[in-house]
Amino acid sequence: MADIVCFSGNGMSRQVADGLRSLGLGSDDGSLGFVFPVYGWRPPKIVARFIREGLVSRLAGRSPGYVWAVMTCGFDVGYADKVFDQLLCPVLGRGLDAAFSVQMPDTYIGLPGFRLNPPEVMDGKMRRMAERLPGIARRIQMREHVRDLGRGVFPRLKTHVFGRIFDRFFVDDRFFHATAEKCTKCGKCASNCPAGSIGRTGDGGPVWRRDGSCTGCLRCLHGCPAGAIEFGWFTKGKRRLGSDEKGRCE
Ligand SMILES: Cc1cc2nc3c(=O)[nH]c(=O)nc-3n(C[C@H](O)[C@H](O)[C@H](O)COP(=O)(O)O)c2cc1C
Known part of the structure; x- marks a missing residue:
């Protein structure tokens, strides 16, 4: 093993x-x-x-x-x-x-x-x-x-x-949203989500699935190159990690 x-x-x-x-x-x-x-x-x-x-x-x-x-x-x-x-x-x-x-x-x-x-x-x-x-x-x-x-x-x-x-x-993806003026619809949040909890709309923007799969890690938010993702009102103006991490249970 x-x-x-x-x-x-x-x-x-x-x-x-x-x-x-x-x-x-x-x-x-x-x-x-x-x-x-x-x-x-x-x-x-x-x-x-x-x-x-x-x-x-x-x-x-x-x-x-x-x-x-x-x-x-x-x-x-x-x-x-x-x-x-x-x-x-x-x-x-x-x-x-x-x-x-x-x-x-x-x-x-x-x-x-x-x-x-x-x-x-x-x-x-x-x-x-x-x-x-x-x-x-x-x-x-x-x-x-x-x-x-x-x-x-x-x-x-x-x-x-x-x-x-x-x-x-508080581990709930209904609090996430992408700020329309900032989001470039690059899809990084969706492809990086370790739980597969983010899909994409017809125009490429993120949509959180709200199916209970979100693990709350905040990688979508920390890793967004445009700083467009917020968790309710609580993350506004706060510094991000700029994380590029990929990972799941592996
Ligand atoms: C949703 C969430 C909840 C957390 N809860 C705790 C906690 O209860 N106690 C603590 O000391 N740190 C807490 N942390 C901090 C993380 O445990 C810590 O930063 C950890 O090293 C992150 O590791 P990762 O980047 O591998 O996810 C929390 C972080 C997140 C994102």
């Missing part, structure tokens, strides 16, 4: 997965690794869907000897690892052997008060991530049974109450 299963909305988890691969993880060593962000102190919907619907075929009958996850976050992960354990159990008959969190630049700007980190904060997080990964890789290679996570304060409340409310009401 090879490689690391990674989902990345805007490239942060991708960088962590690539860093871990460069440190020797993901080779055919009988372990199974996951790298993904937390959204609302829980695994993203698209990750949950992959575990329920895609993991069995990915395993192709093999049973991993050691299962680990690295979760990326802007601040803290709450009990996201425990939610992930519950997703894994019906498929693998067990939860994670090891889980780690790594702080990365925060990509969430969808509600009032949430903005991208200032550049110096982003740089600091990237530096600390590079320092932290070798230790994580070593502990995974040693097959440690460990939970080394920044859970933050009130983790239960965050994951099981706020996170559920967030998932239910």
